[in-house]
Amino acid sequence: MLDESLLMTLxxxxxxxxxxxxxxxxxxxxxxxxxxxFFSLGLTSLIHAEYFKSLCHSFGELPSTVLFEYPNFNLLSEYLCEHVQNLVVDSGNNE
Known part of the structure; x- marks a missing residue:
């Protein structure tokens, strides 16, 4: 079962x-x-590039294949939740 704070973050x-x-x-x-x-909703290559840039701006560096590997909101949000937690842990180790 997911921790309540993790669920809120997700x-x-x-x-x-x-x-x-x-x-x-x-x-x-x-x-x-x-x-x-995303693709069934009509995501085109041009919009893909713009959306990907927005995601990177909000969540940091991401693999260029992230929208193909995690092709819906549930999968992508789970990945990003883990990615964001790893960024926080990694930044805490740089003190």
């Missing part, structure tokens, strides 16, 4: 990435579900 990340995606795609949040594939 949900906040999911909301953030959905909001960003919807802004890039000119969709409302009500038009997408957590399991919708």
């Amino acid at each position: 949900e906040s990340i999911k909301k953030q990435i959905k909001t960003m995606f919807c802004q890039h795609m000119n969709l409302s949040l009500e038009e997408v579900t957590d399991d919708d594939s």
